[in-house]
Amino acid sequence: MEEKKNIILSVKDLVVKFKVRDRVLTAIRNISLDFEEGKVVAIVGESGSGKSVFTKTFTGMLETNGEVTQGEIWFEGENLMTFKKDEEWMKIRGKKIATVFQDPMTSLNPVRTIGYQISEVIIKHQGKSKEEAKQEAIKLMERVGIYDAERRYDEYPFMYSGGMRQRIVIAIALACRPKILICDEPTTALDVTIQAQIIHLIKELSQEYGFTTIYITHDLGVVANVADVVAVMYAGQIIEYGTVEEVFYDPRHPYTWGLLSSLPQLGEKGHELFAIPGTPPSLFEEIKGDAFAPRSEYAMRIDFEEEPPIFKVSDTHYAKTWLLDPRAPKVEKPVTIQNLHEKMVAITAKGGIYGERE
Amino acid sequence: MKKYILGRVFRAIIAVFVVTSIAILMVYTMIPKDNVFRDDTGQMSKLNGNPDGMADFKNNKWEQLGYLDFQRQAEMCQSSSDYNACMLIEEEPYVDEYGQDMVEYHYSDVAQEVIDQYTADGYTVSYYTKGGFYAVREYSGLEIIANFYKNFIDIDHPWKVEDPDNPEMERSVYFATDYNGVPAIKCSGCEHNYLLYFDGSFPFIHQNFIGIDFGSSYPTYQNSSTLDVINQNQGSLVSEERTLPNGNTAKTAENYHTCVYKQTSALDSRDLNKFPDNYATCKTYYQDPSMVTISYMFGIISLILAYLIAIPAGVSMARNKGKIQDKIGTVYINIMISLPSLAFIYFMKLIGFNFGLPDKFPIFGFNDLRSYILPVIILALLSTSSVMIWMRRYMVDQSNADYVKFARAKGLSQREIFRKHILKNAIIPIVNGIPSSIILCISGSVITETVFAVPGMGKMLPDAINSFNNNMVITLTFIFTGLSIFSILIGDLLMTVVDPRIQLTAKGGND
Numbered sequence: 001m002e003e004k005k006n007i008i009l010s011v012k013d014l015v016v017k018f019k020v021r022d023r024v025l026t027a028i029r030n031i032s033l034d035f036e037e038g039k040v041v042a043i044v045g046e047s048g049s050g051k052s053v054f055t056k057t058f059t060g061m062l063e064t065n066g067e068v069t070q071g072e073i074w075f076e077g078e079n080l081m082t083f084k085k086d087e088e089w090m091k092i093r094g095k096k097i098a099t100v101f102q103d104p105m106t107s108l109n110p111v112r113t114i115g116y117q118i119s120e121v122i123i124k125h126q127g128k129s130k131e132e133a134k135q136e137a138i139k140l141m142e143r144v145g146i147y148d149a150e151r152r153y154d155e156y157p158f159m160y161s162g163g164m165r166q167r168i169v170i171a172i173a174l175a176c177r178p179k180i181l182i183c184d185e186p187t188t189a190l191d192v193t194i195q196a197q198i199i200h201l202i203k204e205l206s207q208e209y210g211f212t213t214i215y216i217t218h219d220l221g222v223v224a225n226v227a228d229v230v231a232v233m234y235a236g237q238i239i240e241y242g243t244v245e246e247v248f249y250d251p252r253h254p255y256t257w258g259l260l261s262s263l264p265q266l267g268e269k270g271h272e273l274f275a276i277p278g279t280p281p282s283l284f285e286e287i288k289g290d291a292f293a294p295r296s297e298y299a300m301r302i303d304f305e306e307e308p309p310i311f312k313v314s315d316t317h318y319a320k321t322w323l324l325d326p327r328a329p330k331v332e333k334p335v336t337i338q339n340l341h342e343k344m345v346a347i348t349a350k351g352g353i354y355g356e357r358e
Numbered sequence: 359m360k361k362y363i364l365g366r367v368f369r370a371i372i373a374v375f376v377v378t379s380i381a382i383l384m385v386y387t388m389i390p391k392d393n394v395f396r397d398d399t400g401q402m403s404k405l406n407g408n409p410d411g412m413a414d415f416k417n418n419k420w421e422q423l424g425y426l427d428f429q430r431q432a433e434m435c436q437s438s439s440d441y442n443a444c445m446l447i448e449e450e451p452y453v454d455e456y457g458q459d460m461v462e463y464h465y466s467d468v469a470q471e472v473i474d475q476y477t478a479d480g481y482t483v484s485y486y487t488k489g490g491f492y493a494v495r496e497y498s499g500l501e502i503i504a505n506f507y508k509n510f511i512d513i514d515h516p517w518k519v520e521d522p523d524n525p526e527m528e529r530s531v532y533f534a535t536d537y538n539g540v541p542a543i544k545c546s547g548c549e550h551n552y553l554l555y556f557d558g559s560f561p562f563i564h565q566n567f568i569g570i571d572f573g574s575s576y577p578t579y580q581n582s583s584t585l586d587v588i589n590q591n592q593g594s595l596v597s598e599e600r601t602l603p604n605g606n607t608a609k610t611a612e613n614y615h616t617c618v619y620k621q622t623s624a625l626d627s628r629d630l631n632k633f634p635d636n637y638a639t640c641k642t643y644y645q646d647p648s649m650v651t652i653s654y655m656f657g658i659i660s661l662i663l664a665y666l667i668a669i670p671a672g673v674s675m676a677r678n679k680g681k682i683q684d685k686i687g688t689v690y691i692n693i694m695i696s697l698p699s700l701a702f703i704y705f706m707k708l709i710g711f712n713f714g715l716p717d718k719f720p721i722f723g724f725n726d727l728r729s730y731i732l733p734v735i736i737l738a739l740l741s742t743s744s745v746m747i748w749m750r751r752y753m754v755d756q757s758n759a760d761y762v763k764f765a766r767a768k769g770l771s772q773r774e775i776f777r778k779h780i781l782k783n784a785i786i787p788i789v790n791g792i793p794s795s796i797i798l799c800i801s802g803s804v805i806t807e808t809v810f811a812v813p814g815m816g817k818m819l820p821d822a823i824n825s826f827n828n829n830m831v832i833t834l835t836f837i838f839t840g841l842s843i844f845s846i847l848i849g850d851l852l853m854t855v856v857d858p859r860i861q862l863t864a865k866g867g868n869d
Contacts (some may be wrong), residue, residue, distance in 0.1 A: 087771070090769060093767065099764075101763065101764055106760035107763075108764070109782075111783055111856070111859070112782065121768050124768075125769060172768060173768075176768070
């Protein structure tokens with residue numbers, strides 16, 4: 001995060017709160033994060049950690065009961081958080097920052113043709129005529145791997161399989177030529193072989209079109225395969241941030257350790273799979289100290305009293321844990337995740353997403 | 359798809375006939391058959407004190423209506439060995455115990471044989487007070503149904519007319535021009551003179567090849583067939599200068615396309631003057647539209663109005679969920695649902711009356727727009743609330759769908775999303791219901807038509823039931839059943855137009 005780097009989107013001290021039946025829930029707690037242009041950033045964390053909410057703020061798509069109470073998001077010299085009206089968001093949403101959602105089966109309007117749904121975006125954002133838009137849409141469909149696109153242009157979503165629908169969703173997202181593509185668990189609803197194809201496709205396209213990709217996922221296999229940078233989220237905060245190598249092979253936060261240890265591939269036959277004990281804290285209450293402390297076997301007294309600052313591990317690697325404080329006792333990461341790379345290579349030698357890497 | 363539709367149509371037809379048969383069975387076997395005369399007070403009082411005439415009239419009518427088989431003495435004696443002996447009635451006067459002169463009637467042995475024969479065949483033989491006998495056998499339920507359908511479809515052909523006074527009659531179907539010079543298919547020997555003709559009234563092309571016969575209406579609208587009662591125009595006659603079939607012109611209200619054969623023995627001098635042939639019984643032009651037309655006019659205009667109001671209102675409620683538009687709409691819907699419709703009709707009538715609108719339809723009649731305003735508005739408003747509430751509901755449901763979220767992420771504005779995506783999804787169930795509302799609007803306007811004294815078809819069914827007009831009840835049952843079944847089919851077909859996911863196939867799945 002040096003000045004020289006080309007930062008495309010910069011989040012500063014973001015706080016998002018939700019009103020749920022007269023109670024206020026803090027979903028995002030003071031996140032600051034910079035996204036580098038052209039990189040693939042993966043945001044990982046368990047359900048409810050705020051991954052989706054965090055990225056929704058980039059396009060102003062928070063649910064109506066949600067509100068950004070504090071913080072700034074800078075994109076192309078504008079603070080997006082000053083936007084009040086939907087019209088202002090129209091310049092950004094879809095056009096500059098596009099989103100691909102989790103479930104391709106329901107992301108498309110069932111009673112409009114595939115072609116209509118793609119060219120609609122091209123007409124809207126690129127101002128082309130209907131005929132031009134159709135040509136471009138067919139090109140895009142071919143690009144995302146739809147055979148016989150010309151004929152399938154006039155078909156309806158129910159005639160497409162899940163994987164093909166996700167390709168269409170990606171094509172629609174690309175139709176706007178976005179600067180940033182947010183992929184909100186793009187492969188969760190797909191089966192494993194299709195997952196690999198879709199991830200491969202997004203990766204290829206990001207190089208071809210030169211957009212920055214933000215992945216939201218809880219599939220660490222996907223992260224290892226595609227990401228340049230990983231941000232680990234827990235209870236509305238980013239608790240570790242670094243390049244994929246750093247986070248995988250030199251994780252520093254006990255939560256990251258727990259996450260990696262929970263990889264089912266690392267389980268040994270006859271032993272129970274590892275799971276992080278306990279549940280995430282309630283976001284309705286104010287969290288004191290380190291949010292992960294009650295579940296962490298490495299927790300120290302300070303973890304229950306004061307929130308840890310962000311410690312710098314290297315120029316690209318940061319973690320938010322008291323364990324990095326010089327005064328903290330020295331602890332080793334769990335045995336399970338030592339020599340993770342060798343283990344993963346050994347496990348996935350026969351195939352799978354991880355095995356495709358390099 | 360084609361196969362499926364054919365199958366559905368086939369099943370629909372069967373269903374209509376099953377329902378009609380049940381209706382026939384119920385009407386004919388469960389309602390005391392004497393009830394049919396209750397409203398024919400004229401005839402009843404005329405025959406009061408004339409028991410033989412009464413029995414004759416009743417049995418005749420019952421036979422005509424299909425209740426029973428009625429055999430007079432003459433018909434019974436046809437089957438005897440000696441007709442004259444059978445018909446013979448001997449009178450033997452005597453004085454009874456109160457000193458009154460009485461007559462006892464004796465019948466021949468031949469007649470007794472016939473009577474025994476008929477009794478053995480299941481007939482009940484009765485005697486007239488003034489001499490003579492007759493036999494009556496009530497039909498069983500199955501026979502009643504069979505008899506009803508036997509005459510149901512009436513195909514006209516050149517050998518249909520039997521007229522002993524006109525043996526030389528030509529029997530053929532031929533192309534010709536009518537008295538106005540318009541091409542038509544005519545027939546000689548058929549019941550109808552014109553089998554196919556064109557004229558200026560809807561649906562412009564008319565045929566008489568196949569007729570459907572539900573029997574005649576009784577005791578209300580006597581002597582016309584039930585279909586004519588519903589279909590024929592009403593009001594006063596329209597006399598205009600017209601070309602007569604023989605080429606002359608005269609001021610008349612007769613419609614010469616509708617003429618049917620009149621037996622030569624029944625032709626009078628006026629008929630002979632006007633008509634070159636025996637087709638001399640014609641229907642007449644009336645000023646006002648038929649009951650069906652009136653009900654439909656009201657129904658369809660008010661339905662269009664209702665959808666024009668309710669769909670935008672429902673959409674606007676959904677788009678502004680929780681805001682002032684939604685709240686006003688909810689209040690309106692609640693009022694409309696909780697208010698009894700009769701109260702609403704009178705309330706609106708009062709308001710309309712203060713603006714100078716007529717409170718009864720016949721005040722200004724058919725040719726004045728003001729007659730229509732109040733009934734149409736009331737009918738429309740009555741059906742807005744349910745369309746509004748469903749439209750809002752479907753829209754709100756759809757606006758939480760994932761594709762809406764994605765459409766937003768695509769950068770479409772809220773307006774575009776509602777117009778291009780949500781509306782098309784939300785309208786699907788509404789579209790499905792439109793045909794049935796259109797077709798069923800006849801039966802839906804009973805109260806309004808009664809309150810405004812509109813001569814429509816809405817209260818035809820309750821009226822027919824009240825006056826024990828059996829054939830009318832059956833006719834209406836047939837029509838309403840057919841309309842509802844086919845409107846559901848049309849609704850389903852329309853769904854396939856608006857929703858590409860729905861395909862009608864015989865077995866389901868892909869076709």
